[in-house]
Amino acid sequence: MTKRFAFIDMGTNTFHLLITELDEKGQLRDLVKTKLPVRLGQGGISNGAIAPEAYERALKTLKDFRRQIDEYGVETVRAMATSMVRNASNGEDFVKDVFKETDIQVEVIGGEREAELIYYGVRAAGVLDEKTAMIMDIGGGSVEFILCNKQEIFWKRSFEIGAQRLMDQFFKQDPIAPESIEAEKLYLQQKLQPLTEAVARYKPTVLVGSSGTFDTLCDIDALSKGDTSRQQSIPPASVLPIEDFYKIYQDLLRKNHEERLAIPGMLEMRVDMIVLASIAVDFVLQQYNLQEIRVSSYALKEGVLYQML
Template identity: 25%
Template sequence: MRIGVLDVGSNSAHLKIVDLAEGRPPRTVATLKHPTRLAEAIDPDGTIGEEAVCRLVGAVGQAACTAALHGVDELVAFATSAVRDATDRDEILARVADRTGVELGFLTGGQEATLTFHAVRAWYGWSARRLLVMDIGGGSLEIAAGDGREPDVALSLPLGAGRLTRKHLPGDPPDPERVRRLRRHVRRKLAATAGPFAGDLDGRAPGTLPVATSRVLTQLAVLGGAPKPRKGPYERRVLHRSRLRAQIDDLAGMTAAERAELRGISAPRARQILAGAIVAEATMTALHVKRLEVCPWALREGIIMHRWQMMADPAARERAPLPASPRPRSHLHAVPMVSEAHA
């Protein structure tokens, strides 16, 4: 079975196409990444700007074409918080479906946290007895923990790096007082939401492996000296809380352009990397975590593992259904990437 997983996030749309066969590991056939930059285009009223919607339509159209060219049997297409929380979400979904033939679905924050946990469990296996997983996206922070295949706790908080940058750090560089207020805001939100689960989320619990996923946390680890992504997924990467604390002050005094010159920091995430660092440091402190292992698998791989599991256990679909789009129509080969921008 060949499936494609299309993840439309706050910064980019990622497509991963894999072959699944019972008893064999997933085999990657093709990947595609296209920028959307939705996080920076959300207006004060919660709508997404026209240019960003055009980029979104183009990215989904390109992904659908690629999926069709590779003969996928199923395309799982979903959007995370940037589109899910937009006030004009329904109009955006209708436009994407009309132009590309792809119907974007949604996952709840809890589902995102759970599926990311599945991916991390699959990567580390049972040698990691208990996992504590953190994922910082553009719109939300996901935390999950447990010692089984399913997490005991799966939380989603509105503490994404893009969301916080847009609401709390408008300057370039930001005003120092705004940075201080954001740090207090993040600590309060963590205490209110994650506090009741303190026992389940304690990184000091015996046998716990604290793990980071997401580009934000990976780039912060590289900034702190971890191997760059081009070294491959099997290189060990660790994010240290002590180094992160020192980095926050440095990042706060830089412009986005200056941050983009730093080791490991990409230009698309340079503006929001400060907020990501603030969330990472505050979360690690709240959960008593000194270091995080960086896992190369995350939400997309969690969905792939879910589909792989369904091949052996079809009842899994009923227990945890996921959004799926119909197979891309053949006419999608003709969808031009610039058609929406010039319509």
């Protein structure tokens, strides 16, 4: 008996839909994997409410997701909302409206739970081993850090310092000004004090980037070497050499919006936020002296899937 599941991850920047099928042998097959730049946080994240245009975009996207879910005859639907919805003054109304218009019941999950589910997703991608790793998942609203290895989580925390928030605060001119880069790093140093203490205790050596920004960095890296394999399918686990990251990073800091958009592998929905996100990656690499970067294309929704199974 085959079973079909649908997972919706309603992020601050991107909405994801995954429809997957479990066959008699217990094999999983993805039927639909979509990500759309809904930008739920746009125009509202810094004053704590979902803006009317973003509200409409989200409802429209979820109606479309519902149509696809019905087309595939899915039995089980799980929809998760994260940072933007959990912090928005109109978050509850939004959840009610979603249910009213699409019959999708949204679970608003807390930061700790979000971090835990990301860990299960990343673990399923096969990027973790015996080494102590720092998973970093950069969302639009929050960034999750998990110190772990493939057996267990040692420490986890969600910080409300996502790329949309950083953008509203530090992206004053384009290309970004050196003083804005310094200001962002200083801000991260203050905000990430609990992480700094945990790092001193658990001593991670590997940075594991989870989906989003990190997938795009890997796409750019591969295409710069003439490798087009990621255009066909993105592997669950990848490696991003540190020197390659820094080559891309320096390039992102030098270029303006149009020039970044022209970089092969760049996604339009990440073209500005990737600047702020990459500064955060650089900060973490330097501050915590991490020796390598691995990337998991699995994150929250895969974590929910693997926990359910």
